Amino acid sequence: xxxxxxxxxxxxxxxxxxxxxxxxxxxxxxxxxxxxxxxxxxxxxxxxxxxxxxxxxxxxxxxxxxxxxxxxxxxxxxxxxxxxxxxxxxxxxxxxxxxxxxxxxxxxxxxxxxxxxxxxxxxxxxxxxxxxxxxxxxxxxxxxxxxxxxxxxxxxxxxxxxxxxxxxxxxxxxxxxxxxxxxxxxxxxxxxxxxxxxxxxxxxxxxxxxxxxxxxxxxxxxxxxxxxxxxxxxxxxxxxxxxxxxxxxxxxxxxxxxxxxxxxxxxxxxxxxxxxxxxxxxxxxxxxxxxxxxxxxxxxxxxxxxxxxxxxxxxxxxxxxxxxxxxxxxxxxxxxxxxxxxxxxxxxxxxxxxxxxxxxxxxxxxxxxxxxxxxxxxxxxxxxxxxxxxxxxxxxxxxxxxxxxxxxxxxxxxxxxxxxxxxxxxxxxxxxxxxxxxxxxxxx
Amino acid sequence: xxxxxxxxxxxxxxxxxxxxxxxxxxxxxxxxxxxxxxxxxxxxxxxxxxxxxxxxxxxxxxxxxxxxxxxxxxxxxxxxxxxxxxxxxxxxxxxxxxxxxxxxxxxxxxxxxxxxxxxxxxxxxxxxxxxxxxxxxxxxxxxxxxxxxxxxxxxxxxxxxxxxxxxxxxxxxxxxxxxxxxxxxxxxxxxxxxxxxxxxxxxxxxxxxxxxxxxxxxxxxxxxxxxxxxxxxxxxxxxxxxxxxxxxxxxxxxxxxxxxxxxxxxxxxxxxxxxxxxxxxxxxxxxxxxxxxxxxxxxxxxxxxxxxxxxxxxxxxxxxxxxxxxxxxxxxxxxxxxxxxxxxxxxxxxxxxxxxxxxxxxxxxxxxxxxxxxxxxxxxxxxxxxxxxxxxxxxxxxxxxxxxxxxxxxxxxxxxxxxxxxxxxxxxxxxxxxxxxxxxxxxx
Numbered sequence: 001x002x003x004x005x006x007x008x009x010x011x012x013x014x015x016x017x018x019x020x021x022x023x024x025x026x027x028x029x030x031x032x033x034x035x036x037x038x039x040x041x042x043x044x045x046x047x048x049x050x051x052x053x054x055x056x057x058x059x060x061x062x063x064x065x066x067x068x069x070x071x072x073x074x075x076x077x078x079x080x081x082x083x084x085x086x087x088x089x090x091x092x093x094x095x096x097x098x099x100x101x102x103x104x105x106x107x108x109x110x111x112x113x114x115x116x117x118x119x120x121x122x123x124x125x126x127x128x129x130x131x132x133x134x135x136x137x138x139x140x141x142x143x144x145x146x147x148x149x150x151x152x153x154x155x156x157x158x159x160x161x162x163x164x165x166x167x168x169x170x171x172x173x174x175x176x177x178x179x180x181x182x183x184x185x186x187x188x189x190x191x192x193x194x195x196x197x198x199x200x201x202x203x204x205x206x207x208x209x210x211x212x213x214x215x216x217x218x219x220x221x222x223x224x225x226x227x228x229x230x231x232x233x234x235x236x237x238x239x240x241x242x243x244x245x246x247x248x249x250x251x252x253x254x255x256x257x258x259x260x261x262x263x264x265x266x267x268x269x270x271x272x273x274x275x276x277x278x279x280x281x282x283x284x285x286x287x288x289x290x291x292x293x294x295x296x297x298x299x300x301x302x303x304x305x306x307x308x309x310x311x312x313x314x315x316x317x318x319x320x321x322x323x324x325x326x327x328x329x330x331x332x333x334x335x336x337x338x339x340x341x342x343x344x345x346x347x348x349x350x351x352x353x354x355x356x357x358x359x360x361x362x363x364x365x366x367x368x369x370x371x372x373x374x375x376x377x378x379x380x381x382x383x384x385x386x387x388x389x390x391x392x393x394x395x396x397x398x399x400x401x402x403x404x405x406x407x408x409x410x411x412x413x414x415x416x417x418x419x420x421x422x423x424x425x426x427x428x429x430x431x432x433x434x435x436x437x438x439x440x441x442x443x444x
Numbered sequence: 445x446x447x448x449x450x451x452x453x454x455x456x457x458x459x460x461x462x463x464x465x466x467x468x469x470x471x472x473x474x475x476x477x478x479x480x481x482x483x484x485x486x487x488x489x490x491x492x493x494x495x496x497x498x499x500x501x502x503x504x505x506x507x508x509x510x511x512x513x514x515x516x517x518x519x520x521x522x523x524x525x526x527x528x529x530x531x532x533x534x535x536x537x538x539x540x541x542x543x544x545x546x547x548x549x550x551x552x553x554x555x556x557x558x559x560x561x562x563x564x565x566x567x568x569x570x571x572x573x574x575x576x577x578x579x580x581x582x583x584x585x586x587x588x589x590x591x592x593x594x595x596x597x598x599x600x601x602x603x604x605x606x607x608x609x610x611x612x613x614x615x616x617x618x619x620x621x622x623x624x625x626x627x628x629x630x631x632x633x634x635x636x637x638x639x640x641x642x643x644x645x646x647x648x649x650x651x652x653x654x655x656x657x658x659x660x661x662x663x664x665x666x667x668x669x670x671x672x673x674x675x676x677x678x679x680x681x682x683x684x685x686x687x688x689x690x691x692x693x694x695x696x697x698x699x700x701x702x703x704x705x706x707x708x709x710x711x712x713x714x715x716x717x718x719x720x721x722x723x724x725x726x727x728x729x730x731x732x733x734x735x736x737x738x739x740x741x742x743x744x745x746x747x748x749x750x751x752x753x754x755x756x757x758x759x760x761x762x763x764x765x766x767x768x769x770x771x772x773x774x775x776x777x778x779x780x781x782x783x784x785x786x787x788x789x790x791x792x793x794x795x796x797x798x799x800x801x802x803x804x805x806x807x808x809x810x811x812x813x814x815x816x817x818x819x820x821x822x823x824x825x826x827x828x829x830x831x832x833x834x835x836x837x838x839x840x841x842x843x844x845x846x847x848x849x850x851x852x853x854x855x856x857x858x859x860x861x862x863x864x865x866x867x868x869x870x871x872x873x874x875x876x877x878x879x880x881x882x883x884x885x886x887x888x
Contacts, residue, residue, distance in 0.1 A: 008452070008611045008612065010633050012632040012633035012635075012636055013605070013611050013614070013615075013631070013632075013633045014605075014631075014632055014633075015603070015605060015606070015630040015631065015632070015644055016630050016631075016632050016635075016642045016643060016644030017630065017644035017645055017646055017647055018647075019632065020644055020646065020668075021646060021647060021649070021650050023667075024650070024663070024664060024667045024668070025653070027666075027667045028663050028666070028667065030653060034649075034653065036649070074636050075632075078635075078642070120653060124647075124649060127606070127647075127649075128605050128606045129606075129611070131606035131607070132605060132606050132607070132608060132610065132611065132614060133610075135606070135607060136608075136609050136610055159459070161457070161458075161459060161572050161576060162459070162571070162572045162573075162575035162576050162579070163575070163576070163579060163767045163768075163770075164576060164580075164609065165580050165608065165609035165610065165612075165613035165617075165761070165766075166452075166576065166577075166580055166609065166610060166612030166613040166615075166616055167452045167457050167573070167576065167612050168452065168609075168610035168611050168612040168613065169609035169610040169612065169613050170457070170576060171457075171610075172610055173609075186459040186460050186461065187457070187458075187459065187460075188456040188457075188458055188459070188460050188463065189454050189456035189457045189458075191456075191460075191522075192456055192518050198460045198522070199460060200459055200460030200461035200462075200463075200464055201461055202461055202464065202465060203461055203462075203465060203568075203571075204773070204774070204784050204786070205465070205478075205480070205568060205571075205773070205774040206465050206468070208774045208777070208782040208783070208784060208887075209469075209474060209478065209564060209774060209777045209778075209782070211780075211886075211887065212887070219468070219472050220468060222471075222472070223467075223468045223471045223472065224464075224468070233786050233787075234784060234785065234786060235785050235786075235887070260786065260789075261786040261787050261788055261789050262786070262787040262788070313767050314767075317609070317761075317766045317767045318766075319766055319767060322609075322761040322762075322763055322766035323607045323757050323758075323761045323763060324607075326607075329648070329649070330648070330649040330652045330653060333652070333653045334653075336655075338652040338653070339652070340648050340652060340678060341678065341679050342648070342677050342678060342679075342704065342705035342706070343677075343705050343706040344705060344706070345704075345705050442655075443652075443655065443656070443679070
């Protein structure tokens with residue numbers, strides 16, 4: 001039987017209409033320079049900011065974008081493309097420029113996060129995968145950043161692989177979470193691919209496979225003499241906590257206990273008392289099960305003595321906001337700014353830049369969306385990251401993680417709030433506003 | 445620069461604790477037969493049924509599960525595993541049995557959908573990826589089936605790649621949608637991988653790259669003389685519909701027009717009138733933009749003359765229910781039934797089967813969850829699909845699609861409803877109920 005190995009670097013990871021348009025552009029001689037920008041039209045209601053993620057994978061994709069012989073053969077077999085078009089696709093590479101906000105930057109509605117400047121067919125072809133990669137990691141990085149804000153200095157571990165939408169989602173979610181401030185992931189392959197610390201405890205099945213919970217604890221301790229975390233909620237959490245104390249009394253090194261069900265605020269306090277009374281003050285409490293930033297905030301507000309949060313499903317699918325309303329739109333072609341006017345979906349024309357101003361204590365006080373060549377006060381957020389189809393030196397994941405921390409620290413309080421956050425509304429420069437009117441007069 | 449090619453068949457696509465437990469089982473000599481079952485604990489509120497998907501990929505995964513030399517080397521380098529454990533992992537293969545509901549079967553809460561019977565380490569190791577694959581495709585297949593119920597015989601196309609959670613999600617969503625009754629996908633790679641019909645129109649960027657919308661239509665027609673679908677909402681939808689009529693008058697073959705914004709019910713009626721009055725009764729109307737089963741149902745209830753729905757984001761992320769509350773739990777080990785009793789997460793012990801009874805008109809009237817060796821009325825839903833680690837003959841995607849159609853047709857009306865559906869509640873056999881009490885007496 002043929003194994004399913006999704007070809008994730010395939011150039012056919014695109015929508016059919018991209019290929020239809022790309023070959024049409026070629027036939028029509030429309031291969032002049034186009035500028036596309038990726039941005040989010042509106043933030044989800046529950047978000048006061050967004051955190052960029054996924055640029056690294058976009059750059060990999062663009063640098064390696066080409067049609068393999070098998071791709072061309074299959075496309076030819078569809079009967080949808082002329083031999084002339086197939087020949088054109090055969091030679092197609094991405095040779096353009098990319099400017100982008102570094103991963104780990106915070107951003108807001110309508111702000112271009114990535115700008116592609118390339119021959120129209122090259123820039124068009126990449127749309128589907130660029131949106132796919134940037135929107136997912138930005139969405140997860142944002143959710144993870146909110147978990148970090150809720151958890152303050154407590155340890156956060158990504159447990160979400162099993163409920164993530166497929167394997168790539170699990171891997172890229174682990175990456176986005178780490179970049180946004182998580183400490184570790186349970187996903188082993190993400191540890192290998194991205195160098196993220198891995199962590200894990202034990203599952204209920206280990207307990208259940210034994211005839212008795214105490215025997216399971218002893219067995220696990222026997223094979224992990226250098227320290228272990230025990231799952232204590234399979235049958236009776238408090239009784240199990242007493243068993244952990246007894247185990248420590250026998251000289252076993254227990255580092256932590258995990259609670260995965262019930263009222264975590266109540267149970268963590270009771271378990272803490274049992275452990276402390278039994279001289280196990282060093283045993284840390286790990287909590288998991290339907291957690292997200294709101295649950296973490298509520299637990300800590302209730303004084304729950306939890307040291308580590310394992311956050312899974314709701315993080316890896318961004319359950320309260322499982323997609324971003326994001327697009328990649330043509331803003332300029334052949335030297336002329338363009339815009340879309342569709343009802344509720346209109347866009348700002350032209351090559352743009354975002355200028356960010358900070359108040360004296362380092363908090364963001366103003367973002368201005370402007371034309372790329374305006375000289376406005378503030379820090380320009382889009383930076384060159386690819387020139388002529390080749391990547392410029394990139395930050396490491398650790399550097400992006402440090403940048404994310406600084407970015408999140410620069411957010412105003414109302415953006416950082418877990419409950420009812422308020423996003424910053426970027427200004428639009430006068431020149432950009434004037435350009436809209438000009439473009440609307442020119443295009444019909 | 446190193447390219448990101450996620451190794452989707454990697455055995456390291458698992459949670460660290462699986463490897464910790466698997467090697468512990470080996471060290472402890474716990475390698476007797478275990479039975480794990482995958483099931484959904486509770487249906488999302490908005491669902492009256494679920495539709496199985498993803499079994500094909502699970503079987504591929506199990507058949508090819510092995511640690512490559514590079515995997516073992518990396519694991520050894522983590523310092524978490526003894527040479528003895530690494531040697532054990534080196535020889536590990538999945539040699540067990542799998543019984544499952546065929547893809548395209550409808551199922552309900554607590555019903556085992558897949559049962560793995562294998563040596564404990566083999567069955568444990570596979571948990572994370574099994575849950576990942578079955579939960580995602582079942583979730584998407586269910587959402588797509590609801591779109592099919594809402595759309596009746598109208599054409600449905602998956603447009604969701606760009607907002608899917610990564611590439612694998614986009615590909616597997618396309619597969620799940622097609623299995624559940626969609627007609628086509630826009631995702632080219634899904635067309636190649638799974639043989640799904642591909643479809644697509646044109647994007648706003650094609651219009652915007654032209655100085656004038658009419659010129660864009662004429663250009664697109666020039667390169668697609670055998671028929672085309674034109675996107676008509678970039679500037680003024682009704683004016684564009686008149687332009688389409690004029691284009692048809694010049695002998696251009698226009699198959700369809702696409703609306704992607706605004707009030708689709710109102711616009712589709714107006715556009716239909718313009719087209720019909722202009723002698724373009726053959727031009728079909730394609731609608732897209734924030735659609736899902738509820739929007740489709742509302743549009744059709746409002747009499748919108750839409751022929752094809754392009755469904756994207758809300759389908760490919762199952763936006764109103766972006767995860768299933770599903771698990772893969774140990775139900776038996778070494779010949780003894782087991783169960784988990786954690787508060788709110790308790791399970792039914794033992795190897796189970798689901799017996800489905802139909803009323804005379806072919807609708808499901810009763811599901812009973814029972815022990816696998818009970819002789820109850822009805823059709824047993826779990827069938828052998830793998831024996832000794834080798835797959836038994838499998839249905840094609842077309843066969844699973846036909847099965848899905850029959851399964852959906854067999855649903856009672858209250859399960860099929862788009863608004864406020866009610867799921868069927870399976871019964872539990874007397875023997876299974878009695879077993880719970882027995883297990884609770886035995887395990888503590």
